[in-house]
Amino acid sequence: MTASITVLSKIKPPLRWEPVSGDFTQDFLESKSKDPNGPRIEDLTCGEDSVLHEAQRILGRCLPPTEAAGRETGLVIGYVQSGKTMSFETVISLARDNGFGVVIVFAGTKKNLREQSEDRLTKDLGIDEGDNWYHFSNPALNVASQIDDKIEAWKKNKKRKKAILITVLKHVDHLENLAKVLDKLPLDGVPVLVIDDESDQASLNTNAAKIRDKKVSAKEKSTTYDRICVVRDKIPHHSFLQYTATPQANLLVAQADLLNPSFAELVTPGAAYTGGKAFFKHNPGLVIDIPAKEVPSKTNVVSAAPKSLISALRYFLLAAAQHALTKVKGKDRNRSMMVHPAMQTSSHKDYKRWMDKSYKTLKSYVERQFPKDPAEVASRFQAEYDSLKSTYPDLKPLAELIEAMVSDVFGEVNCVEVNGTPDAEKKVKWKSIPYWILVGGAKLDRGYTVEGLAITYMPRPLGNSPAADTLQQRARFFGYKKDYLGLCRIFVQGDVREAFSDYVDHEDFIRTALERHRGKSLKEWRRDFILDALLKPTRPNVVGLGTRRIAVDGWMVPRALQRDSDSAESNRKLLAGIEKSWKAKYGPARNASEFSRFKGTKSVSPNFVIEGVPLKAVLEDFLLQIEVRDATDAEEHSAILIGLADLLREKPDLKVDVFLMNNLEAQYRTRDAGRGFPAGHPNAPMNQYFSQTAGAINDRSFFSPDRLSLQLRRFNLGTRTRDSSSADILNVTWFALNVPKDLRRDTHVEDRD
Numbered sequence: 001m002t003a004s005i006t007v008l009s010k011i012k013p014p015l016r017w018e019p020v021s022g023d024f025t026q027d028f029l030e031s032k033s034k035d036p037n038g039p040r041i042e043d044l045t046c047g048e049d050s051v052l053h054e055a056q057r058i059l060g061r062c063l064p065p066t067e068a069a070g071r072e073t074g075l076v077i078g079y080v081q082s083g084k085t086m087s088f089e090t091v092i093s094l095a096r097d098n099g100f101g102v103v104i105v106f107a108g109t110k111k112n113l114r115e116q117s118e119d120r121l122t123k124d125l126g127i128d129e130g131d132n133w134y135h136f137s138n139p140a141l142n143v144a145s146q147i148d149d150k151i152e153a154w155k156k157n158k159k160r161k162k163a164i165l166i167t168v169l170k171h172v173d174h175l176e177n178l179a180k181v182l183d184k185l186p187l188d189g190v191p192v193l194v195i196d197d198e199s200d201q202a203s204l205n206t207n208a209a210k211i212r213d214k215k216v217s218a219k220e221k222s223t224t225y226d227r228i229c230v231v232r233d234k235i236p237h238h239s240f241l242q243y244t245a246t247p248q249a250n251l252l253v254a255q256a257d258l259l260n261p262s263f264a265e266l267v268t269p270g271a272a273y274t275g276g277k278a279f280f281k282h283n284p285g286l287v288i289d290i291p292a293k294e295v296p297s298k299t300n301v302v303s304a305a306p307k308s309l310i311s312a313l314r315y316f317l318l319a320a321a322q323h324a325l326t327k328v329k330g331k332d333r334n335r336s337m338m339v340h341p342a343m344q345t346s347s348h349k350d351y352k353r354w355m356d357k358s359y360k361t362l363k364s365y366v367e368r369q370f371p372k373d374p375a376e377v378a379s380r381f382q383a384e385y386d387s388l389k390s391t392y393p394d395l396k397p398l399a400e401l402i403e404a405m406v407s408d409v410f411g412e413v414n415c416v417e418v419n420g421t422p423d424a425e426k427k428v429k430w431k432s433i434p435y436w437i438l439v440g441g442a443k444l445d446r447g448y449t450v451e452g453l454a455i456t457y458m459p460r461p462l463g464n465s466p467a468a469d470t471l472q473q474r475a476r477f478f479g480y481k482k483d484y485l486g487l488c489r490i491f492v493q494g495d496v497r498e499a500f501s502d503y504v505d506h507e508d509f510i511r512t513a514l515e516r517h518r519g520k521s522l523k524e525w526r527r528d529f530i531l532d533a534l535l536k537p538t539r540p541n542v543v544g545l546g547t548r549r550i551a552v553d554g555w556m557v558p559r560a561l562q563r564d565s566d567s568a569e570s571n572r573k574l575l576a577g578i579e580k581s582w583k584a585k586y587g588p589a590r591n592a593s594e595f596s597r598f599k600g601t602k603s604v605s606p607n608f609v610i611e612g613v614p615l616k617a618v619l620e621d622f623l624l625q626i627e628v629r630d631a632t633d634a635e636e637h638s639a640i641l642i643g644l645a646d647l648l649r650e651k652p653d654l655k656v657d658v659f660l661m662n663n664l665e666a667q668y669r670t671r672d673a674g675r676g677f678p679a680g681h682p683n684a685p686m687n688q689y690f691s692q693t694a695g696a697i698n699d700r701s702f703f704s705p706d707r708l709s710l711q712l713r714r715f716n717l718g719t720r721t722r723d724s725s726s727a728d729i730l731n732v733t734w735f736a737l738n739v740p741k742d743l744r745r746d747t748h749v750e751d752r753d
Helices: 002-009 023-034 041-045 051-060 084-097 111-124 141-156 172-183 208-212 223-233 248-252 276-282 307-326 345-369 374-391 398-412 468-473 482-487 494-516 522-531 533-538 565-586 615-623 631-650
Strands: 070-077 102-107 133-137 163-168 192-197 237-244 263-266 287-289 335-339 413-418 435-440 453-458 489-492 548-552 554-556 608-614 655-660 667-670 708-718 729-739 745-749
Touching: 002 051, 023 041, 023 051, 023 084, 023 111, 041 051, 051 084, 051 263, 070 084, 084 102, 084 111, 084 192, 084 237, 102 111, 111 133, 111 163, 133 141, 141 163, 141 172, 163 172, 172 223, 192 223, 263 494, 276 494, 287 494, 307 335, 307 345, 307 374, 307 398, 307 435, 307 453, 307 482, 307 489, 335 345, 345 374, 345 398, 345 413, 345 435, 374 398, 374 482, 398 413, 489 494, 548 631, 565 608, 565 615, 565 655, 565 708, 565 729, 608 615, 615 631, 615 655, 615 708, 631 745
Parallel strands: 070 237, 070 263, 102 163, 102 192, 133 163, 192 237, 287 489, 335 435, 335 453, 413 435, 453 489, 655 708, 667 708
Antiparallel strands: 548 745, 554 729, 608 655, 708 729
């Protein structure tokens, strides 16, 4: 324990506090090490990449339990199927050791995922037989008094009394019920830890596109997001940890989000983990293309089981037979095959029917024919056997594998649908049967663990605009498979294979950037992410593959910008600072009247220009520092940052002409008192940014045709048109950016609508 604390004390930047690994955490980790399929205790507790050390880092960046009240938000990033659940279970155990009285887990959006998470938490934390936890699942108001009693008992003896664990489905009704329960509880002085599993799904505000298209008010929140915010408002002292393997939305489009994290930490997978690099970079022979003619579509009717599906079945039976011949009792008990055709359950029934018929036919043929003519039966499996032998040299002889199919495999295979239909909403009991074929769609996506997955058949098309994180979450074939990686095969269409391969580069870039800034402010990470030369591997699809395009072209102007007093004050200080520093470094500021293109009806312009400010300085000093706290503005601002970073990479010497409108003396505008678009917020000017005063020259005219142009200005905002005496919000910072057509960039942000 002393060594652990010594290591924690050396972490840079320093932790807010140093969580102690006590009896609860040690009992949990020891129980995991005793699991037949579990890691060694040394792997869990020793080293800076151990589960324990990383959990201490994560909790140590949260709000200390000794503080009276407050809130903190953190992002925890792992790979798909890499051990995120193990991580947050360890964080939960540490929280119990260090005086947290309540833990809330948002356990996904689907019933089967919540049940899977609850089953694991119940087993791993010893909820049923231990003395550490009271567990409440999807609590309603009628259990509030029970939880109240448990909290009061905990307050009297925090070390000996059980703490409260609440698991809740991330659905509106359940979250609303939870908020009502929390409102009745004596939570003052009770440190609470909230875990949002798969935090990029459903939790974020999905109304940005509707706000942009003026379909809803700028203040609108999507329902799940709103209920999560309400839940948080009911808890005086809490830390909110967002767990995900696909953090693009959390990192790049959430600057204005109320769930915006202030720090990020990482989950490091163990040595046996196999992810995107293992399948799509280092071992390309594990991936097999499904011919387009074998994929059903509106223009391509497929009436019988595709040849590639039958081949995948033969691969699975060989892998299952190898497992039957070599398995160790109590360990690695399953081998499975996943068929993932599409979201629609109608297609699941087609593939389930094809699979049932193909399996029944193949089983009958092998059982009948193998005793008579083993060579002829072996010839049916020869191509798949040769392929497996090339990637798994220890494969048993083909004849032995077929014998094992007959004696040990055929009677132990179960083929089921896993989807939302009433007759398919059944738990897969992994311990009851060793070999499974699962056919399904969304329920086999995000968060669902397929035990011993060896063969994946995924004819599901890439689609017109697949989000990168959504695509990655289909990769249930990632996981701790190093010992039998050579027996794995993935059947996908060619464009899906390419998309996965591209995503590996994208994921590696994001993770490498986060490793350098682990635990630091995400504002600083965002700055380096945008400016780093490594942006190239992600261009142009930084957030999604073929997602919604935002053109960085022409005038780009915020509509509401800063929506709170803290961000408004921060922006005032920012503008004051760069006004002074840029005039000193890149000045002097010249009156616009000195430039022939701005000659107009007035001999002297109120506007001044600082010519040739380096683009890097504009990005680093201003655009990456300004607080953008409106959801729609933040989305466009991300596009601006990504587009300008791409320009900077290609043309590092680019300059920007900076226009100081009205020489940065505040101009009067009527403020928007929440009366709708374009701003919809009292800290925004009600009229459009550019004045339309009479004359040949107006505000829109002040830009350089062949250069990037940045207009800076201050507003005083009041309630009455043309009556500056009504101004009650002073020195509001505003800006506008103009991008010439020859410097135009198209960027992509993930459309959460």
